[in-house]
Amino acid sequence: METNSLTRRQLGLRAALALAACAGGSQWLVPAQAQWGERSRVPLRVAVGGKGDLHHLPLTVAERLGYFRDEGLSLDIENYTGAPLAMAAVHSGRADIGCSDYDRLIESQALGFPCRCLVLMGRTPQLVLAASPRYWPKKPLNHQRELRIGVAAPGSSAQFFASLWLLQAGISARQVQFIGVDSGASAIAAFRQGHVQALSHVDPLITLLEQRSEVQILADTRSLKGSADFYGGPMPGACMYASQTFVQQRAREVQAFVNAVVRALKWMQTASPADLARVVPTEYWLDDRAAYLAAFEKGRATLSPDGLMPDDGPATALRAVARLREGQTAPKVNLGLTYSNEWVTQAKLKFQL
Template sequence: MKSMHIHRRTFTSAALLGAAALAAPMLRAQGKLEKSKIAIAVGGKASFYYLPLTISEQLGYFKAEGLDVEISDFAGGAKALQALVGGSADVVSGAYEHTINMQSKNQFIQAIVLMGRAPAIAMGVSTKAMPNYKTLADLKGKKIGVSAPGSSTNMMANLLLSRAGIKATDVSYVGVGTSAGALSALRSGQIDAMSNIDPVMTMLEQKGDVKIISDTRTLKGTQEVFGGPMPAACFYLHSDFVKANPNTCQALANAIVHGLKWLQTAGPSDIIKTVPESYLLGDRALYLASFAKVREAIAVDGMIPEEGTRTALRALASFDPSIKAEKIELGKTYTNEFARRAKDKFKA
């Protein structure tokens, strides 16, 4: 971009260099990609939690931005985060709250575009294993399925149980993934309850396998559970990567916001035509019923609400003593710089 010349006469060359260095990410927003081959880690790609990622991939929106993305699918968000920390992934498509968790461990990662404006996680108890369930206290000593230990499904279960005075150590968490394995784990009695995402939870609910006891698939349900808006799926990266690769980050944000824009008007048949057949878990009608339940949870324009970051911190600090709210700098956990430009570009 060549907008610098407007102010050139008003600066000494030294001041200009300083200003250019400070404004570099902004000035180079649509410039050459610093890195075009990008490794993305995700935990449970076939779930609706990550639908915007799949849509942007399937419709060629990453390619349109000059990106060659390789997406690796893991059993849950905690595993995807490990890939980023271990250096095998550049970007994670995962839950925003991991940025807070990592900062509490002095590791700085930053969210750059939002895909989910509600967690879309539901918790249910097995109607077979716990037919007489009455309150959360009944879960003490039980086996609870989560996508993967340490993932956002695990965090939500911890939050709910803590409100009933149940510590994480009072239950056994079992990683069951987010697809067919999760269905069979509950139906075969390997677990007593489950905190998971759709389409799995709707499939279990509609067949009468679970009784839903907490639900963040709607904005209203999210408000009831968290007391405010709760940002969910996003792209997060090492803060150093964001600083060093602003054009690449802009391209990533553009691709996702393009997908979000498409999703705003997409009908059920559009979704079915776009996602891989395996995502339907053998039941097209139930898959579409799940989509109807979580549609509201999908972000609209990629922007991360400031109030939502405060909600996330409050929720995590309420059950995790290692997170000291007063020591977390929320401004370092996210930036809306890239999403704002993408929103303008696609009129999202």
């Protein structure tokens, strides 16, 4: 992949974070001496890009089943069009906790915005690169004059995933344009109307198109094997994260938040389709309940059973990020500061996992 393409992606992320920082402030920090009773009355502000996507389902389950309330928490969840905007909200102080794929935390630290994974929700990114049969294989992608790939938002993990595939396939970055298509119905419409020739996205959207024979799958991380084959090892997926400052200032709320998410992950290990249908808001189904439930069953094994970051997961993510950098040089990051299992370990003790 050419350096100039990667630079545009990084500059876009840097600009989004810096712009949001100018709009925010530091008022979100609660004094360290505040008591737990006072803090619990202040809602935690959570930023998520594409809340209805399946890889964010543990957050929805914890919310809908009242697990946050059981921990004494009140949440304000803001849904953004993509993870980069959600991350910008965290960095600017407009949100306390964010949700994104773990690899974005490595990029964020390299750009000077360090955050720490609190709890891992997915053992893979659950991303899929799918092309329209109208364009492929009738005309190979590397012969396309210009290839437009739809992603939820520019600078997202979906763009990172597609960029890795393009590099592997020998397709020049100069041939590719990434188009933000959001999630759900808008992404489907962009694909069906030919505004994009391929999608780098997650379920339930991909399964719905797949069941209707509208896509040709090029790369798939909805299984542990598929993800490990693509990334060369265990690749962490969606996680909840916060700044180190927030973690130190609001330690007890952070632990309570992680407790609720770990409890949701435990519930999802044995939840039946009927259980899920009662919990998931109908607008997340994309008008196809059967496809949604089929997507969940297909990807169930990629859910983290307990929220722990695997020992070699961060190193796999760092190698993947390095592949898109000039000279295969890894970004200067301290992986130990991008995650911690301490909160999940405490939650596992509480729920006897």
